[in-house]
Amino acid sequence: MREEGPLDSLIKALARLPGLGPRSARRIALHLLTNQDKTMRPLMNALQQTAEQIRPCGTCGNLDLSDPCRICQDPKRIKDSLCVVAGVADLWAIERTGAYKGQYHILGGVLSALDGIGPDELRLHSLLERVRENPPEEIILALSATVDGQATAHYLTDKLEDITDAKISRLAHGVPVGGELDYLDDGTITTALKSRAAL
């Protein structure tokens, strides 16, 4: 059957999602069609509600039901610690650990010459403004340990040092918890050796 029309559009829309290809998209489309009441309707409703109700927080850039978001509104969270992350996924990852109780600021990406992402494409201006208006005691640059992530961290450090005396830190590098040395790259092992901790 030459698929055309709505089914074809559905498969194409699904295949464009991260981690899915034409084959898995076809499988999902078929699953949705054959279980309309149990899977298609709930998915449609959830999409609709999410699209209507979830918006970016004007302060930190997090996605939430309210603006400012729950984290920015929460009176129990520490106000003088600011954690800068590249995206919402990173914020979620840190929140899942429950190890951080301060504020966030989402950059919306990292600087990348290859992808043509300069300072103006990121939420950099609002970060500097926020730091100027409410100077935090500590700024944690929780960016990926990639070349682009580290370049962004250096750039941010330069800009932030001009306007604040806050302590600026980055995440520790080292052996992942549960990681085996055997499978680690040389760079990580070198870093872990250099930053070895006393027992």
Add this chain to the structure above:
Amino acid sequence: MREEGPLDSLIKALARLPGLGPRSARRIALHLLTNQDKTMRPLMNALQQTAEQIRPCGTCGNLDLSDPCRICQDPKRIKDSLCVVAGVADLWAIERTGAYKGQYHILGGVLSALDGIGPDELRLHSLLERVRENPPEEIILALSATVDGQATAHYLTDKLEDITDAKISRLAHGVPVGGELDYLDDGTITTALKSRAAL
């Protein structure tokens, strides 16, 4: 962030799709949210249109825009050959080859004592009725080469032989094209040997 509300429902709805888990569902939800115009709207529209427009064909059970479906309506297709398949995915798989030009009948599954699927759960009654009313010359039972698939084929053969003189056939068993003997199970090699063809 404790995800609650619509975003949580969306992630749950996505995680229920075949091949996706909580992690990939979260990734997709985030991708949808951060690219609303480019990915979320098209997906919502495609789902909506599919839900509204696609329906099962009353004759063969295929999913299509029209009832009877394009295959049942097509005057160019051979009318006296009927191919019985378990599901729509199997019909699509056969159609993609372009090797079959007859009619289809979708069973909606195979008999399975373990899953509690008996003859009444399948589109068996409509198959027998269809064969009785428009006796085809050949019936191809294109069911999976699993225990359940083959049991269903035997059951169907018994039922069909009572009401028609049509030639009843099944798909050939053997070495998959491009398959290496080394990786094949003993059953397939035994079958392929027994049904060896003259060169």
